[in-house]
Amino acid sequence: MPETNSLKALKDQYFKLDKNFNKLFSACTSDGQRDQLRSAYVNSRDNYWEARNRVFQKDEPLVKKMVVDLKNAQNQIEQALQNLQNIVEVLQVITAAVHLGSSLITLGSMF
């Protein structure tokens, strides 16, 4: 996995410089060396942040698509539940209608 290897190499370089910055800074004997260290640190930090960010940005469209897919899946599952509940409701409405019909017939027979 070349991408992983290069990310690891960049991380190792940046983390090493970050952790040992003070030691390296103390070992510098001139302003030129100190500026060189600062520049190396900033470059390695920015390179690593850029590389790591690319890992996340590369997958971003996939993440967005997955959120939409999940919303659709949730709607489908909720719809399935709704359909089951609707059938029960329809049966209840029909029952009420039949009951009303029976009552009307009973009422009609009385007059």
Next chain:
Amino acid sequence: MNTMKNKRWVQVLWTFLLAFCIVGMTSCDDRATGEELAKAGMSAANNLANYYESLAQDTLDTWEMEAFLSSLRQVSFDATQQKPLQEQIDALKSRARLARALASTYGALQQLSSYDASAEMKGAADKLAQEVKAIPVLPKSTVDPSSLFGSLAGDIAAWRQSGDIRKGSKLLLEADENILKLFKSEKEACDSIPEERGNKIAAVIEHLIKKKMVVSWSLLQKETDALNLPWVSAQEPVEDNVTIEAMIELARVRMKRLAFISASAGDSISQSLESLIENHKSFQDKKGLNLEGMLTLVQKAQSYLDEISKLRTEKK
């Protein structure tokens, strides 16, 4: 001849009823299993969301510490250089939202599984049959269709619900597989986030201890308290260089531990998602579930995340 015909009809009727009874029993099992699976999936998804939110917080801490260190080290840290950190926070938050959407979908599956469609349908169909039977103009029959009609409707509903639960589980299986793939491909980048935070905080602490701006004895407070040893000068900073270096090492180890806990949480989350996927597959194949191991992994990951949260609160 007629007797033979009647016997065959009775046989067909019994087979028909038996088939519905079996469907009804299986469907009831599916509902319970679906509910268990949905609950476990919801826990795993919430775990994942907590993990991403923790990484977003780590990034924010790193950002602040880097601002402090950049000023000390006299290195540039302008708006352009800070942009990747904001993008990283946005990316981690979008993954946390994805995980919450997964949890909501599991919630919908749990609701679908916990609804007793069979009983509801049976009750409604029973009542309808009784009403039909009570219509005055209809000829009176000695046969009461209520219970048969109700049971049949209940079994059909259960069969339909069982199919819906399996369909929902299949949709979630696909989502879990994609999320696991994403998680694994980004694991290395994610692991480096708390590690970087630890490095930054350790560097800031090193500066503060070396400059004698903080009293670092509290790093050993628990140990001295355990032996009831009072500090001679608890309010004074450490003066000698050897102890200063030792205190800095102690602070570094504590920070490293946090990064280690976060990486362990990530490992447990990855394993729990793998186990969740296996359980979905078993459910699709109508085999039994093995959620115990998966739930142990979820709890393990959550205890790591709780520990991180606790260490953060202690920091404040």
